[in-house]
Amino acid sequence: MLQMSWLIPLFPLLSFILLLLFRKSKSESTAWIGVLLTGLSLVMSVGVCLAVWQGEGIKTEGTWFQIGERAITMGFEVNPLNALMLVIVSLVSFLVHLYSKGYMHGDERFGVFFAYLGLFSFAMLGLVLSPNLLQLYMFWELVGLGSFLLIGFYYFKPEAKAAAKKAFVMTRIGDVGLFIGMVLLFWQVGSFEYDEIFATVKNGDISDGMLTLTALCIFVGAVGKSGQLPLHTWLPDAMEGPTPVSALIHAATMVAAGVYLVAAMYPLFQASEAALTVVAVVGGLTAIFAASIGLMQKDIKRVLAYSTVSQLGYMMLALGASGYVAGIFHLTTHAFFKALLFLAAGSVIHAVHTQNIEEMGGLWKKLRLTGPLFLIGALAISGVPLLSGFFSKDEILASTYADGKYGLFWLAVIAAFMTAFYMFRLFFLVFTGEARQEKKDGQKDVHESPSVMTFPMIVLGVLAVVAGYLNTTWFGTFLSDYLARGPVELPHGDHHGPVWIPLVATLASLLGIGLAYLIYQRGTLSRDWITRSFPGLSDVIYNKWYIDEGYDQTVVKGTTGLSKLGALFDRYVVEGLVTAVTTGVQRLGRIGSRLQNGQVQSYGTAAIFGIVILLLIVALTGGYFS
Amino acid sequence: MTGEMIAFFLLALTAITGGVLLINLTNVVHMVVALIFTFIAIAGIYITLSAEFVAVVQVLIYSGAITIIMLFGIMLTRHQEKEKRAPRLKMMLTGLAIGLFFLIMYGKIKDLNFGQQDAGLHIDNTKKIGVELYSHYVIPFELTSVLLLVALIGSIILAKREDDEKEAKK
Amino acid sequence: MNTWLLSILIFSPLLGVLVLMFIPSHDEKSIKWLGVLGTLFPLGIALVVLSAFNIAEEGLQLAERFSWISYEVFQSKGEVKYPIFYEVGVNGLSMVLILLTAVVSVLAAIASFSIKQNWKSYFILFFLLEMGMLGVFAAQNLFLFFIFFEITLIPMFFLIGRWGYLEREKAAYSFLIYNGVGSAILLIVFVALFMKTGTMNFEQLAYTLSLPQAELNQLFITKGFKMGMLIALLIAFAVKLPVFPLHSWMVRVHVQAPPAIVMIHSGILLKIGAYGVIVFGAGMFPEQFKSLAFIIGLFGVINLLYGAFLALTQTDVKRVLAYSSVSHMGIVLIGLAAVNESGMTGAVFQVVSHGLISALLFFLVGALYDRAGSSELSAFGGVAKRMPILAGIFLAGGLASLGLPGMSGFISEFMAFLGLFEKMPVLAAVGTLGLILTAVYVLRAVLAITFGAEKDLHKADDLSSSERIPAFVLLAAILFIGIYPAWLSDMLRPTLDAILLGLGG
């Protein structure tokens, strides 16, 4: 089984190629190609994961090309961490394929959509299987391409165009960081292989400064991909893509690639205390920062997007606080419940054809399946006990506390409170109360989505509940035991801090839910209570802390300004110099032409003068050949 | 001072005098006549250089043919007999250039001596030239004839009246 | 057969000229098809040459050498003979470039179907141009190199000046003047080298110049002389490449010349500059080249960033691509400046890859121009709707240009930067900013054309089948090199190793 694991990414690639060829087919049954092939990937991934669970991983490589004596290799590697990722990615991908069959029904580029999904799945699975940094980087970029294509799927919409461009460019900034880190590491280690890098790091062959520098550069890549502060602005905008895409790429898999990267390179980070601290701080700040923005958003997908950013911050925080298992654990559970939430949101949008939560309401009765499933997702993400989110979040908090990062710990608690609040604000506004949407003429009644859409949600709903039991202090720490067999040496020591931590976390989430209930369900507290109390602050939060505007004013304006300046420079200075030379020559020619009086004798005199001068030179120097 | 030396000096003096007169006279016809002296004196110089045949040719062609042609030229184009002097500046500039040229060349040739000379050139001079011309230099010699022919035809066509063409056109 | 193979290859385009002579000049269709056939013939021979070429072998292959011109000069040290030979041969580097030339020429000939008038003289000049380009890469001595180098200039001048867009004449003149100055400098260098060493052969020259300084002193070759020669060579080729601030002619040519010619120009002619720097600069003056490495790298980064910055706000897609060429040539310099295996390989990869990518992009721009009658970005929008294949390939070309993995652009950028990071990490880090900017301007241009609301074009057909061939072939080549770079790097390795041996690293 393990030897064949390189086939896993190739199934979606095949799907991509086939679907591009059948692009013109009107039949929507082409979707089954994609579903079937990703299904095969899923089956193989589960097989691989089970194989790794029982035994060892595998690593196979061959020479890709050579630079001088150095061989650049390609291959695949299966270890506990990426086997787990394989399952997550192929599972969510498979479910999203299925879901899209219903969601994209009737779109004129139906086949192309599935082709792009295939391309993305290929890249993501390839990324996970990569045994070296270079290969990871290549798939890393291809994943970005997939994301770009899918965000820009509705290419005729200017917003989609802008969002796609923004996503690509913002992540590219991160990618360049990763690139620099990777190349710097190469010259320290002489190889891109994880094994060799870790071995060199372990031997202490790299200076501390270099370690921190490379780790931070690689982290910049993760920041870009995972939408961490300050490169997070593309992720909410990426919601312009179709909702299944948001679920697959911008919730469950691609954005988690940043976390995966840090996890995969964990020995490097472990070797540098400073790098770990930066990771933790960035993660913690992102968590609370994004959560604060999520409080005020009106677009259902944007709320979820900010929540994604915030949860990714959590994962980074965990990794930065030596909570390796906690980070991966949260990645896993988050993939399930966030995909669930997005799919449910897609189902809602599918039903009501709007994304503005203020135009929804009272959908609980109409969407008999979607409603409860969304509730499960919301409860899970809020960290209500016994659901998956509770366990993973608890572990993050515990490891943060155990690592002595108390400030970040309390930030995380507040973020948990906010998470609970905005998730239930969303839930109450969408599913309870009066129906607020105006019925447009000829629009069909709100109805539940077809089973091809609800089935994936049910699967995810079940997983969102049970995934937490992968790693609990009560039943067993399967996940930690499993991950401990990987290349990463897990930090020792008990991460399960004081007993009061789960209590505090539960309290925070329940408080959040309660507050949301009071404001949006019971109306006990006025909705604009906070807005009125802190007008300035809420304004800032509503406008996403003006980060986008800030970038526009500084980076974008600066760059275009510089470019325009460069254009002027090019036209007037560079061209000008040339023009100056040519006009100079022309002037000289004109002066020279005045000497031409057309009389042979004058020319003759000039010629004689020339000869005389030459002769003089020859006479004075004694001649060239003598 | 050998006789040869004296002959050389006399001839050289004549030649240079002719040249100077060419520069200084104002009447065009006089100038040409002055130059005849130069040409004949050069023929004399050739004889001192044991080149009798060349000397004879020089007299025939230069002193005879070319001078006559030039005189014809002057008569055919008689425009103003007196030659006006060129502007002073131009004269000075040209004079300066040529003076410099003279000085440089003078410096280079004044001590030139290869130490060898052929004393037997005058023996059967014409015969030798004839043999050489018809053996070693036969191709250039024939080419010369072509050149002369071309020159002949060319001059006739150039000097032909254009009215003929105009009439032909009519 | 093999002894004459290269000469047959070089002069094979002349067959096309010969056949075209007998075709009446108004017979548009047969001229165009003969044009394509006439370029297919050299391609076929180039493939034969490739099959005769042994990748593993080092040094020159298929070499031919005939005495051509010889003269003697009396000097104080005695009689010195100055022989000039007709010498051609291929090594890994020139093999790759010859192949690129043959391929791009065929595709450009197909792209020339959109030429509107004077097809006969167009194709005759086109063939002469191809001959010049093949000759430049196959020549093994300075004299022959220079002759072929000049042969490329003249047809190019007419091709730009007669078949270009509105300001074609100005463009043609600035092309000629800049390149004329470049080749004048080149000529001086070549003559000086010839006078001092008495040989024009590349290998002998490299050998002579690598003699110990004591022996060189007898030939009156000082270190200063070498440095001067190298700087002059670099300037001459910098015009061709082009390097900031000598790039303005290239932008003008790219904007004004007909698309098929720009494919050739951007695809191959610019590469002569890179080829020259590698063969003459690094190959003959290794020590001096190394000492100038930082300056070359600096110019590389300047080129990269300057081109990218200017491409950001251009409103004409041709200008965007022209500045992107400036930017991409910076990567060539960056790779060369690294003076190590990966840098050199990266530079050559970039040469090949940019040749393919820019040929593809300019081809598509030509196709777009045919449909819109303009190349302003504002004239386009939503092309993806009516012309999905064109838009898709354009996007793919753009992505290749910004260095997406799996395409040739990535490999070359990666290797060039990998090389530079070893030697000058800070400069390289500054250079990586160019990677971001590249993404920004490429996406800006590509998205402005393909995405967004649809705008009216007077003709909105997708690529026709004759247009698809070049596009797909180029895309396939880009993907092939991107996925399987070993094919190219194996071919280059012996040659580059030899050059690097001289460079001592």
Next chain:
Amino acid sequence: MSSVPLAAYLMLALILFCIGLFGALTKRNAVIVLISIELMLNAVNINLVAFAKYSINPGMTGQIFSLFTITVAAAEAAVGLAILIALYRNRQTVNVDEMDTMKR
């Protein structure tokens, strides 16, 4: 053995050449210009003949060459005069400084 040194002949030739050159460059009458050119050619002939007698390899070559020169000079004089006459017919002048068509 001749007692006149080579340098004397060369000097004579140089003087005549300079005079001819000066005449060719300053005289306004085209006929005189032509004649001055003939004088220059003559000066050269003197050199040729002199070198035929005094040089490393003395021989007939110099004399024969001077014969060729004379032939060419004759042809030149004929063609030159023909041009002059054609010109005179068109422009009614033989003044060199009025012949400045090249300027236009």
